[in-house]
Amino acid sequence: MSKEPNILDPLEVAETWSSDGRKVALATVIETWGSAPRPIGSHLVIDEEGNFQGSVSGGCVEGAVIAEAMEIIDSGTPKVLEFGVADETAWRVGLSCGGRIRVYVERIDG
Amino acid sequence: MERSTLQAINAARAARRAAVVVTDLSDGASQVFLEGASFPRKWDSLIVDALRSGRAGIAAVEGRSLFINVHLPPPRIVAIGAVHISQALAELAAVAGFDMTIIDPRTAFATAERFGAVELLAEWPEDILPSRPLDRYTAVAALTHDPKIDDYPIRAALEAGCFYVGALGSRKTHAARIERLGHAGMPAEAIGRIKAPIGLDIGAASPSEIAVAVLAEIIESLRRRDPGGQAGGTR
Numbered sequence: 001m002s003k004e005p006n007i008l009d010p011l012e013v014a015e016t017w018s019s020d021g022r023k024v025a026l027a028t029v030i031e032t033w034g035s036a037p038r039p040i041g042s043h044l045v046i047d048e049e050g051n052f053q054g055s056v057s058g059g060c061v062e063g064a065v066i067a068e069a070m071e072i073i074d075s076g077t078p079k080v081l082e083f084g085v086a087d088e089t090a091w092r093v094g095l096s097c098g099g100r101i102r103v104y105v106e107r108i109d110g
Numbered sequence: 111m112e113r114s115t116l117q118a119i120n121a122a123r124a125a126r127r128a129a130v131v132v133t134d135l136s137d138g139a140s141q142v143f144l145e146g147a148s149f150p151r152k153w154d155s156l157i158v159d160a161l162r163s164g165r166a167g168i169a170a171v172e173g174r175s176l177f178i179n180v181h182l183p184p185p186r187i188v189a190i191g192a193v194h195i196s197q198a199l200a201e202l203a204a205v206a207g208f209d210m211t212i213i214d215p216r217t218a219f220a221t222a223e224r225f226g227a228v229e230l231l232a233e234w235p236e237d238i239l240p241s242r243p244l245d246r247y248t249a250v251a252a253l254t255h256d257p258k259i260d261d262y263p264i265r266a267a268l269e270a271g272c273f274y275v276g277a278l279g280s281r282k283t284h285a286a287r288i289e290r291l292g293h294a295g296m297p298a299e300a301i302g303r304i305k306a307p308i309g310l311d312i313g314a315a316s317p318s319e320i321a322v323a324v325l326a327e328i329i330e331s332l333r334r335r336d337p338g339g340q341a342g343g344t345r
Contacts (some may be wrong), residue, residue: 015120018113026111030135030177033167041166041179078138104177106138110113 010054011042023048025069029056032079034099037105048073054102058082069105078106078108111140119181120141126183126236126245130157133147133177135168183188183247184209185273185332189327190235190263191254192219195278198321199251204345206325208249213238232292249274249328251308261290267319274309274331305331 006012010026018024027038027044038059044054044062046069061083072079082105084100115131119142122129128145139343143149145260149157153176156169160180169176179254186204189196192214203210211229214220221233231238239262244250250267252260256279264287277287284306291301295326 011116011120015116028179046289056270080135104133106111108111108113108116
């Protein structure tokens with residue numbers, strides 16, 4: 001067992017979970033337009049059971065990112081997800097603040 | 111991302127060393143670069159700019175879409191002197207999101223009863239700082255009034271490029287300090303970076319008010335720093 005990570009620090013959590021043998025995906029905000037709740041570089045870490053720490057928005061799109069992350073944990077193929085205003089996008093969720101974000105989701109391999 | 115890459119990022123952050131992660135979005139390959147190392151020529155200006163500005167973003171190089179992420183160490187305040195002002199400053203620093211450490215060799219001052227949970231080191235600065243080095247993401251506030259305690263960390267802070275160096279004391283006290291540091295071989299330009307009398311001029315009178323003035327001056331130095339020079343992290 002490794003030491004307890006700081007749960008407010010997604011990268012520490014990701015390393016600890018991965019070292020403990022859990023399958024882990026890391027989501028990162030890579031672009032924002034307009035009003036976006038979390039700045040570029042923000043992280044969300046997800047494990048294969050859907051446990052998560054961190055954030056890529058104010059809670060608006062985390063559910064969709066987690067669902068995608070489960071597939072990426074299986075396939076190992078990274079993916080860029082884009083979220084816009086709720087009713088202007090093909091995604092079933094969106095940002096109520098009117099901004100748009102792109103989120104890169106990758107598996108931690110090791 | 112390989113787990114070894116993630117470990118390298120976290121190790122750099124734990125060591126308070128700035129790191130840049132370059133991810134090729136077309137194939138997912140990612141690499142970590144540490145401040146002070148040499149960088150691949152094609153990415154050099156991107157990485158150097160990211161370290162300076164602290165800003166992450168997308169860039170296109172040789173037809174490939176890259177994501178450049180920057181991890182700067184969190185800003186930290188080191189207060190020299192476990193004095194009344196430091197007690198208030200410790201509480202304010204926590205609210206404003208700064209890590210804080212207090213150093214004072216006088217064990218009567220440096221007691222847990224006076225400071226609670228904040229990191230408190232009852233050591234001489236010259237004994238403790240070599241093993242806990244200052245860096246440019248650190249603010250140093252010298253608050254003892256005592257040259258025997260304050261002068262060494264002020265010099266160390268200027269040499270380490272700390273984004274803020276402030277010293278308590280009247281103009282007269284500071285004039286004497288300037289003379290001492292000059293005799294000790296500190297360049298006038300470096301001495302000129304010391305904020306003294308310490309704190310924004312808001313007419314602060316009580317120790318708590320002076321702590322507000324000092325923290326405000328530290329925040330000003332962090333947020334209005336020269337983008338090409340000193341840097342500090344954000345949370």
